[in-house]
Amino acid sequence: MSAAARSLFGRRARLRWVHLILGGALAMPYFLVGSVIIGPVTGSTDVFGSFPLQLASFAVGLPLAAISSLFPLTRPLESAGVRWLCDVDADRIAMGPARTWGEKGRTAAWFTLHLGFGGIIAGASLALPPFAAVLIVLPAFAELRDPRLGLPEVFDHTWASALAPVAGAASLVALAGCAAGCGALLARWAPVLLGPTPEDRLAAAEARAADLAVRNRLARELHDSVGHALSAVTLQASAARRLLGTDPEFVREALAAIEDTTRRTVGELDAVLGVLREGDAPGTAPAPTLAADLDGLLRRTRAGGHRVTARVEADPEALPTLLSREAYRIVQEGLSNALRHSGDRVTVDVRIAVTAGRLDIRVENPLSGSASSRPGGGHGLRGVADRVRLLGGTVTAGPTAAQTWRLHARLPMTP
Template sequence: MRDFARFLLGRRARQRWIHLVLGGALAMPYFLVGSVILGPVTGSTDVFGSFPLQLASFGVGLPIAAVTSLFPLTRPLESAAARWLCGVDADRLAPGPARTRDEKHRTAAWFTLHLGLGGIIAGMSLALPPFAAVLIALPLVAGLRGTRLGLPEVLDHTWALALAPVVGVASLLALAGCAAGCGALLARWAPVLLGPSPEDRLAAAEARAADLAVRNRLARELHDSVGHALSAVTLQASAARRVLDSDPEFVREALAAIEDTTRRTVGELDAVLGVLREGDAPGTAPAPTLAAHLDGLLSRTRAGGARVSATVDADPEALPPLLSREAYRIVQEGLSNALKHAGERVAVTVRIAVAGGNLEITVENPVTGPAPSRPGGGHGLRGIADRARLLGGTTTAGTAGPAGDLWRLHVRLPMKGPA
């Protein structure tokens, strides 16, 4: 019973009732135009005095309303009204004007439906409440009886007087039921007639996919850049602390490497975060590449005490910019994983070569024990695999060697692959 009462007179039902009354108000000019047309056609001088002619005027006005619904602002305004008053989710409605023929046809159908149902409910809302009030008060107010108000003579009978309040209340309930039903019908049809077209949905899906791709790329950049910097700085500071008294020259080199690492990382971080700041231009720090920054990466890693040997059998200057950038990040993350899991004194071997039209990157280090677990860790290899897959390459990682005492990361990137 409570749900039924909420359906008839709840907040949502009242808002939809207002939406219908607004449709009736919008229908009035078209109704007047229809009456002007029907007057000369039927030869009637009093169209408003005939209920059939009123209905015919209303019917003539609706096709005219359908034509005027082609005005560009019709769909945005109707979508806003359906969202606020009918309770339709915004993502199920198209915010912009109708552009294609199908969208215009659906907008015309919606506008006609809104004004048609709105005109009926608005007319009932004007006529039924006074009539119901008279019927409810009829047994109590003797002055309302008789034919002075145009009421039928049968209402003078005792049994009719007893039933009049019941009929009045039933009329009000019927009005509320019709308004609630028509409001629910409009709410159901709004996404169908005012919703986005398949082209709009495809464009929105593509925009979301592009946004997710950008976010994933930024997440990889932050993980690789900041993660490597923190690992390198931690190892450099730890190594410097241990030899602070015995090897001042090494300490100075480690502090210089820390300074260089943090400065470079802050620049990269600013470049990445600049993309996320709405209205801001991206940061000016250039993306690191294999050609320009590999030597610096290796020297900063060695400053922490790691023994890194690198063999480059390729010309980094000849690599495409995108491939050079992604290859640098892969080498950076490979070194980070080796330092995190094998220790700061680990011997790491890096090989970069061109074979069979592919750029092959291999990072190896000895396995010193089980890999430590880190809260939130485990994204490095996944990021490398994502980078390789986007370039059309492949990634393999795992133990190698006769005794399984090596950890090997091998990435193959096509020299000419998908951008």
């Protein structure tokens, strides 16, 4: 099918034609009300028998349609029709009710145009095809020239009768062209009259940004809690397997640590997934903090065979809840890195102190061999950097001259 034929009879053109026919159907009640007004005004008893009076009735009905478009559901319904039938991108159309007078005015203009164009195209679609069909078959049926059938007298001539099929086919093509043109105009005007305002676009952008921020936060929580738990459980199970026959007490402690780690992680996972599951109530497990679980975090890490020395020179109970929670995750990530990337049974040094109005956190452990990078740990360190940045602090992570790996974060005590 050529481009010209597709523009007149393709799927898009057909759907827009349907949209116009629906507009004509919606215009019919207003047309009938207009005819009730025009009849007494003109003194006519047969409004439908006069084409000028029909046009006058239609013209009177359109302002009534504009007034009725103030009904709140008008814009959502019209917007849905435009999206489905006019091939207009969804993000260019506002689906909610018109709130301001400007939006209501644009909705009224759109509704009037839809019903105006739709009424004209629908009327032509009802009247023109039968007339065109008569013209097409006119040379084969001479009795169709009977004046009582309403054909123009010009078709009584032989030359006109021979050209009648051409005129009939041309009238159908003209109808398709008018429908396609009106449909294209409505599709072009729809984003202007039914589209979101700059305020709507700003609100949508802010909502998307807020949703993205929530998703990023949940991703960090999942990475930190589940990632740490898997590293810890793997190391604890490995240590228990190696010492199964020689140190039953250590194996018992490792299994208890695995149970404690998995139980706590399932609670944290349920809390995070509760936020992600739309319609579900969020989980009730509180986010861990230094005050609530620092000792448990260190104990579970030691159960995997690592020696952890901790110097806590700050009162966890006195820290703000948000600061304590984020500091816990930073310490957790530092210990997770040590579990994943250092050798067996190494010493991990943890220091938490308050200096110069800032919470100072350091997690340090020996490098494994001559490695100076940690493949696979980038997401966790990026998560730490995001947490620190949101709190207005600073963070560094990397090898030191003493062949250790150090994670060092400084967080302000107050926002």
